[in-house]
Amino acid sequence: MPYYIGDVIASEKKLIARTPEAFEKSGIRERLNTEAEEVDENKGEVRLRTGERIPYDILVFATGASVTMPPVPGLDLPGVHVLKTLPDALSIKEAIGSGKVKKAAVIGAGFIAMEMAEAFRTAGVEASLIQQAKLPVRRWDPDYATLVKEELVKHGVHCHPETSPKAVEKGVSSPLRVVTDRGEIDTDLLLVATGVRPETRLAETIGLAVGETRALRVNFSQETSREGVYAVGDCAEVFHRVSQSWTSLPLGDIANKQGRVAGSNIGGTPLLFPGVVGAQSFKVFDLQVAATGLDEGEAKQSGFTPVVEKVTGTPTARSMSRGERIHLKLIADRSTGRFLGAQAVGSRGTVSRINFLSAALWSGLKIDEIAYMDLAYSPPFGGAWDPVHIACHALMRQF
Numbered sequence: 001m002p003y004y005i006g007d008v009i010a011s012e013k014k015l016i017a018r019t020p021e022a023f024e025k026s027g028i029r030e031r032l033n034t035e036a037e038e039v040d041e042n043k044g045e046v047r048l049r050t051g052e053r054i055p056y057d058i059l060v061f062a063t064g065a066s067v068t069m070p071p072v073p074g075l076d077l078p079g080v081h082v083l084k085t086l087p088d089a090l091s092i093k094e095a096i097g098s099g100k101v102k103k104a105a106v107i108g109a110g111f112i113a114m115e116m117a118e119a120f121r122t123a124g125v126e127a128s129l130i131q132q133a134k135l136p137v138r139r140w141d142p143d144y145a146t147l148v149k150e151e152l153v154k155h156g157v158h159c160h161p162e163t164s165p166k167a168v169e170k171g172v173s174s175p176l177r178v179v180t181d182r183g184e185i186d187t188d189l190l191l192v193a194t195g196v197r198p199e200t201r202l203a204e205t206i207g208l209a210v211g212e213t214r215a216l217r218v219n220f221s222q223e224t225s226r227e228g229v230y231a232v233g234d235c236a237e238v239f240h241r242v243s244q245s246w247t248s249l250p251l252g253d254i255a256n257k258q259g260r261v262a263g264s265n266i267g268g269t270p271l272l273f274p275g276v277v278g279a280q281s282f283k284v285f286d287l288q289v290a291a292t293g294l295d296e297g298e299a300k301q302s303g304f305t306p307v308v309e310k311v312t313g314t315p316t317a318r319s320m321s322r323g324e325r326i327h328l329k330l331i332a333d334r335s336t337g338r339f340l341g342a343q344a345v346g347s348r349g350t351v352s353r354i355n356f357l358s359a360a361l362w363s364g365l366k367i368d369e370i371a372y373m374d375l376a377y378s379p380p381f382g383g384a385w386d387p388v389h390i391a392c393h394a395l396m397r398q399f
């Protein structure tokens with residue numbers, strides 16, 4: 001959606017994975033713009049807001065996640081947006097298209113805030129980021145978050161770190177004014193991007209178990225604490241293969257795979273969801289940003305003793321370098337040498353390194369096994385010793 005708002009994707013039609021007509025053709029009846037309000041387990045029925053009752057033998061919760069709003073008065077004013085659904089994206093795009101939005105402000109500093117800051121700038125709109133922390137994208141190492149911040153500033157984004165919004169009011173020179181503990185920010189449009197929480201309200205009415213993550217507990221077949229009731233996607237927990245614990249990771253690729261696993265089990269072909277290693281990526285202007293596995297804090301929490309190494313390499317052989325850089329951080333366990341996680345920020349080639357490191361995590365490899373791993377080498381795509389090899393060797397010297 002941010003790429004649609006920033007005009008990189010020209011038509012909203014390209015964002016629709018499957019139309020209602022396509023669903024009908026596959027024998028799936030859609031009921032759009034209605035809400036499932038009640039589940040009657042005794043009768044095996046779901047009651048919709050329209051009053052219609054739908055009988056079921058098997059029930060699947062795929063209720064996603066809901067946007068969390070900070071406790072700031074004025075977030076109901078016209079011009080304040082969230083970005084969760086396609087209609088949200090359409091309304092932001094329409095506001096920009098009206099020509100009345102010259103300035104946009106974003107509350108938040110996660111990946112959606114980053115993508116939207118870029119989208120606003122691409123659409124020719126002045127952009128401000130308001131965030132409580134000192135640096136954006138807290139999942140990443142402060143050195144890497146600093147690079148992200150520098151990239152934002154380089155592209156004209158006004159960053160307001162360590163700033164707490166206190167209220168949103170009608171403005172005088174602009175339609176909106178964000179009152180913060182560090183002054184006022186006038187804006188034509190305000191986007192609130194402060195995160196999501198698993199949407200489990202309906203599931204909880206029938207007593208389904210919720211984990212510490214506040215997402216629905218499931219097993220590897222995607223079945224909830226109740227036999228015959230499944231949960232998939234952002235509303236459900238997922239097993240983290242590195243920490244060996246159940247977690248909540250609201251990401252689209254996970255939701256897709258869990259949906260297929262549940263469908264297969266319901267259809268009679270048993271299938272287990274093998275879990276995740278926490279791979280994630282986003283782009284902000286010319287920077288690729290990615291991570292996989294555990295960070296140091298998570299590693300400690302999971303009982304590991306993390307050893308860390310950071311290196312800076314190039315996405316090509318040095319002889320072909322155009323000054324591009326890949327900054328790569330690896331984390332391993334001191335006692336076993338097991339690879340635990342990686343973070344990277346940089347030019348082209350950054351996400352592909354994290355993807356192959358995700359495969360290494362998936363396989364439970366140790367750092368000394370990755371250090372000599374056979375990777376495709378040719379000068380336009382890297383050196384004979386890839387930044388990943390170099391980071392592994394540097395890390396091994398610490399053992």
Ligand SMILES: Cc1cc2nc3c(=O)[nH]c(=O)nc-3n(C[C@H](O)[C@H](O)[C@H](O)COP(=O)(O)OP(=O)(O)OC[C@H]3O[C@@H](n4cnc5c(N)ncnc54)[C@H](O)[C@@H]3O)c2cc1C
Binds near residue numbers: 062064112253255
């Ligand atoms: C701007 C943006 C960018 C993103 N980019 C990425 C990305 O690059 N990579 C990535 O992996 N993930 C990304 N995500 C996350 C990804 O979109 C979600 O993880 C994914 O959509 C989750 O799918 P889901 O089916 O679990 O939930 P959803 O897609 O949220 O669908 C849940 C649906 O259930 C409906 N619902 C809830 N309760 C009820 C009820 N009681 N009755 C009827 N309907 C109900 C909701 O209205 C919604 O339509 C992004 C998300 C956003 C908002």
